[in-house]
Amino acid sequence: MSAERPTNLTINARFDMWLKFQADETVRVATGKVEIGQGVVTALSQIAAEELDLSLDQVVMLSGDSDQGPNERYTSSSLSIMDSGAAIRAVCAEARDLLLSRAALRLNCSGDQLSVVEGSFLVDGAASDLNYWDLAHEIDWSQAPEGDAKAKAAKDYRIVGQSIPRADLTEKLHGGAFIHDWLPEGVLHARVLRQPGPGAVLRSLDEAAIGRAAGGDIEVLREENFVAFVGADEAVVEAAAAAAPAHAQWDGAPVIDAAQQDGAWLRGQASDDRIFGAPEEAEIAGDRVQATFSRPYIAHASLAPSCALALYEDEHLTIWSHGQGMHPLRHNVADVLGLDNGSVTALHMYGAGCYGHNGADDAALDAAIIAMRMPGRHIRLQWRREEEFGFEPFGPAMLIDLSVRVDDAGRPADWTAEIWSPTHVQRPGSGSGYLLAAEALANPPDALEPWDPPEAAGGGGTRNAKPYYDIPNSRIHHHLVTNAPVRTSALRTLGALPNVFALEAMMDELAMKAGIDPLDYRLSLLSDPRAAAVLSAVAARANWAERGPGGEGRGVGIAFSRYKNMAAYAAVVVALNVDEEVHLEKIWVVADAGLVINPDGICNQLEGGAIQGASWTLKEQVQMQGSGVTSLDWDSYQILRFSEIPEIEVEVLDQPEQPSLGVGECSVSPTAAAIGNAVAHALGVRIHDMPLSRQRIMATLLEQTSN
């Protein structure tokens, strides 16, 4: 491994922000990244145990603690192993070196004679009576790590590269472990009446009617346009909140036209415009191929409604949250409430999968506002199901025009993507958004400048819009739409899914036009051998050569993407049947993620990503009209069910000498694109707008018949 000082080590430049040698002869390893079902805390423990030559049960992980752990911002963008993993590896390797130097002095030998097994020193392979914990107190762990210690060679790994079972899964199989399940003594339950939109003013609230509907004791807390119901009996509080919207009248509530729910609406809306890449189209004589693609708004649709606990006691606020970043949450909540960072602690607990920025952080502020008004009491705030579907920040709709000039050989010579999309990141405190309830309080925050993640971080609406293929000229016209009808923010892959869906559809169209097999066409344009390798491997597994001419209702499609054009590589083949709707038969995924920490953990992520990508592509669309979102339950917001799940086969190519590449999102977008290509293969006609729902398939078939 190279010894470049990891960024997160520079931000958290003290050994003791990462490591603590504990009296019970364990080492506490802290990370700012949190477990959201992706297995990252287990993988990070493997890296720590490896570098420190400990057994896994000697490593105790501390995750998402704003006071005692490092600030690693959010658990997002497939960066946990690349960032936190690199920092933990470096700090552990250096701590081991420091301890070895001490041991050499104490044992009167040279460092070369020493080795470590489970934290105990061996001299020339023979046991000594000295271990890490005998020496740890002699070292000043408040010092800054240099970050340049030589880490272990991959060939010496014993724990990294093993499929260690997830540490969190045991308790989850026995019903426990979630923030929702923590009911401290004397806890008060709380629900909120949501402000319908920014700027809406609560004109009247019939508290008596709400009280009657509650059927028990509740306290109504009101602060400007923020209203909460609090009580000891959760069912009573829930009943109050369920009744409340019918007894509240608002001025200035938003009104949404149903047309706004589609990607097509975005064209020509107010936007902040930028161009990336070669500004001018190259002068090429060849044909131009154009197509327009769209995706609607989609939801995180976490299985559990968001939940948070808060306690304000002795002028200190403690928040428990399942959000993706406890340091940013502490700062953001402190900011809204006018507290110092030092007066707030944010601690992570498990929640349902979030796949990005869902309602978790907003629920934490809701709980905190109430806790500040009721000192000394634990407040347990849970969103209602309708609230989660109605007020989470959605994955934005997108509209993508592709225009490609091909050369004489049918190769793309000039590529333009024109993208309309609302922002993909409104995480509070990143300069781009606010905690929801802040809008309802007395001094709502100012409107923010339009913002989307920069290209160096992978972009937002532009993510993966630049082809990874060898194309001499390309550019992106990015219209960052600023008047979206709903709040939008980070959802797994950001803009990559629609962009890869469009790009890979275009590749198939260009291949067909050139009369070349889509796999061969792609391979001829990929000079990166690792990209070619995943494509070739997936094609071999799926017996691509036998896919047949298509057009008879059965289709096989292929797609490739390297996430953010800099993280893991993934190629996917999908086989499916289309009658009145799409029936997935099988998905093959082959990925290259560089050095693999936990092979089964990666496979689990690849499989889950493929299924989630398939669900978005085939089924999902947030519906909105009138006063807001109307898809407020699982009937109106359908996701893929057990009876719709295909077989899945995954393979991870072994690259132990390459740096680890973020893998959590890499299978999602190519799966979507391979489905699009397989449907086109099955029908002989392409559908450009997601979701490829029954309704859309039927409309396409009807059009085909009438033609």
Added chain:
Amino acid sequence: MAKTYQLTVNGAVRAVEAAASMPLIYVLRNELGLTGTHYGCGLEQCGSCMVLIDGEPGHACTSAMDSVAGKAIETIENIGTEAEPHPLQQAFMEEQAGQCGYCLSGILISAKALLDENPNPDRADIVAALDSHLCRCGAHVRIIRAIERAAARMRGEVTP
């Protein structure tokens, strides 16, 4: 008005005071401390809250107290322990069948009901038993495989 209801929960007779319309889930979680039964939607649409009611899977989120009075309720807390897991839990662990895990309590309940009734389910039986359950992380394939593995082991077949 609150009434006193008797029901058998995980083998023990419990008396609880609750309104007739009180959903069972709040009694289990907040009165009896059985928080392994999870709230998901309150609409019988996701399966997170599944419990066994007289041996049949039922939604705790919509089962009112007066409809379950006198019945036997079994929750996830009664299915194996971490030290001695049920074959289903053992198989889920071996297959690493789960990501966030929020759906697992309910899915394990329906899987147990299936295997209690049918020790030799085929894949279609398993899918049918789980089709009212949602998993958002995409662990479906592993969950199905884990149930097959548990069933095989419970039949005394050797599993890898």
